[in-house]
Amino acid sequence: MRLLSTAAILLALAAPAHTGKLDIAGFSPGMPDPEFRQKLTVLNCQTDTCQFDGKVIQFRRAGDRSIQQVAYRFSSDLKPREQIDAIAREYGVATRKQDIGDIGHAMGRYDDYMFVGKLLHVGGPLCRWRLGNRTTLQLALWQPPGKPGQPFVYVLYLADERKA
Numbered sequence: 001m002r003l004l005s006t007a008a009i010l011l012a013l014a015a016p017a018h019t020g021k022l023d024i025a026g027f028s029p030g031m032p033d034p035e036f037r038q039k040l041t042v043l044n045c046q047t048d049t050c051q052f053d054g055k056v057i058q059f060r061r062a063g064d065r066s067i068q069q070v071a072y073r074f075s076s077d078l079k080p081r082e083q084i085d086a087i088a089r090e091y092g093v094a095t096r097k098q099d100i101g102d103i104g105h106a107m108g109r110y111d112d113y114m115f116v117g118k119l120l121h122v123g124g125p126l127c128r129w130r131l132g133n134r135t136t137l138q139l140a141l142w143q144p145p146g147k148p149g150q151p152f153v154y155v156l157y158l159a160d161e162r163k164a
Contacts (some may be wrong), residue, residue, distance in 0.1 A: 020092020022131060022158075024072045025057055029135055029160035031067045062160070069159040073142060075151040080141060083154060084127045087139050093129045101125045126154075134161040 022028050026039055036059070043050050048059045060069040076083055080103050088095045103126060123141040131137055135158065142153040 020131070021090060022135060024070045024156060024158050027057065027059065027067060027070045029067055029069060029158060033066060036067055060159075062162075067160075069157060072156045072158075073153065074156070075153050077151050080126050080152070083152065084139060087127070087137070087156065088129070091129070091131065091137060093131065093137070095127060095129070099129055100127045123153075135159070136161055 025043075027036070031039075040046075040050065043052060045051075048061065050057045054075065056073040058071045058073075059067050060071075062068040076086075078086055084095060084100065101124070123143055126139045126141055128136060128138040138157040138159070140155045140157065142155045144152055
């Protein structure tokens, strides 16, 4: 038994680190405050919420030291399963069955504290990936189309799981 657990640990250590994308619009968890402030200035943003081209990026900070979470709200004509596949390709991650949430359940109501405080709305988590180095990526449905021809609205969360 001891040999098996040692082998499992060695395999885990030998696994390659994630080499795909680790940011949203140039912002990433763990980004130091000076670099964060500089990027905000480039995008002409004054606060920890930035709006541009109909998209919204919001940041949760780990004290004054660095970025804990980046949340990116965007519209897309892709259906949830197609959007999951597109995000996986963009970030260079494989999507396993256990990564995907109950897409039907995501059409239910849930609380989202990042953008609107405690407000119930339609939507919910669709898929969650581990990118390594305690970084996670989660895709959530913010709002399905209200009418035929309208886009889905999604939120992509990139977070450092370490406590602030």
